[in-house]
Amino acid sequence: KAGVTQTPRYLIKTRGQQVTLSCSPISGHRSVSWYQQTPGQGLQFLFEYFSETQRNKGNFPGRFSGRQFSNSRSEMNVSTLELGDSALYLCASSSGSLNTEAFFGQGTRLTVV
Amino acid sequence: AQRVTQPEKLLSVFKGAPVELKCNYSYSGSPELFWYVQYSRQRLQLLLRHISRESIKGFTADLNKGETSFHLKKPFAQEEDSAMYYCALGTLGGGADGLTFGKGTHLIIQP
Numbered sequence: 001k002a003g004v005t006q007t008p009r010y011l012i013k014t015r016g017q018q019v020t021l022s023c024s025p026i027s028g029h030r031s032v033s034w035y036q037q038t039p040g041q042g043l044q045f046l047f048e049y050f051s052e053t054q055r056n057k058g059n060f061p062g063r064f065s066g067r068q069f070s071n072s073r074s075e076m077n078v079s080t081l082e083l084g085d086s087a088l089y090l091c092a093s094s095s096g097s098l099n100t101e102a103f104f105g106q107g108t109r110l111t112v113v
Numbered sequence: 114a115q116r117v118t119q120p121e122k123l124l125s126v127f128k129g130a131p132v133e134l135k136c137n138y139s140y141s142g143s144p145e146l147f148w149y150v151q152y153s154r155q156r157l158q159l160l161l162r163h164i165s166r167e168s169i170k171g172f173t174a175d176l177n178k179g180e181t182s183f184h185l186k187k188p189f190a191q192e193e194d195s196a197m198y199y200c201a202l203g204t205l206g207g208g209a210d211g212l213t214f215g216k217g218t219h220l221i222i223q224p
Contacts, residue, residue, distance in 0.1 A: 035211075043214035104156045
C-alpha cells in the first residue's frame with residue numbers, strides 16, 4: 001500500500017507570495033490533517049478534512065486554508081506569505097474514525113525569503 | 114485548551130540501560146494518548162497508543178490519569194532506539210484541536 005505522498009518536497013517563496021501544497025492520502029483513507037512543524041513551536045495542528053469538509057481547525061490565521069477533493073487528495077494554501085511561515089508542513093491521513101492512527105507524509109519544506 | 118509537555122529535549126543513555134521518556138498532559142476531558150517516533154531520515158510514525166495496552170519494540174506506556182502522565186519506558190535500551198519521540202494527545206469526541214503534540218525528546222543510545 002502506497003504511503004502518504006506530499007508534493008513538492010521543497011519550496012522557496014518570496015514574502016507576500018502565495019503557495020499551494022498537495023497531499024495524497026493512503027488509498028481508502030478519508031481524513032487528511034495538516035500540521036506545521038517549526039523548531040520553536042514544534043508540531044501544530046492546522047486543520048483536518050474529512051469527506052471534502054473541514055471537520056476541525058487549529059489556531060492559525062485565515063491566510064492558511066485548505067480543501068479536499070472527492071478522491072480525498074488535499075491541498076493547503078498559504079496566502080501573503082510571511083517569513084515566519086517557513087516550516088515543514090506535514091500531512092497525515094487516517095481512516096477518519098476518531099483518534100485512529102495517523103499516517104504521516106515526508107513533509108514539504110517551505111522557505112520564505 | 115489541551116497541552117502536552119515533554120520536559121526533556123534530549124535524553125542520552127547507554128545501551129542496555131533502562132529508558133524513560135516523560136510526558137505530561139493537560140486536558141479536562143477523557144484523553145487519548147499516543148507516542149509517535151521519527152527515526153533518522155524517516156517519516157513520523159505511530160509507536161503505540163494507550164488504548165491498545167500493547168508493547169511495541171519493547172516499549173510500554175501507562176496512562177496515569179491521577180498524575181496526568183503517559184511516560185514511555187523500555188527496560189533495556191538498544192542502539193536502534195535512537196530517534197525523536199513525540200507524545201501526542203487526542204480528544205475523544207473529535208475535539209477541534211486535532212492531535213496536540215509535545216515538542217519531542219531526542220533519545221540517543223550510546224554504545
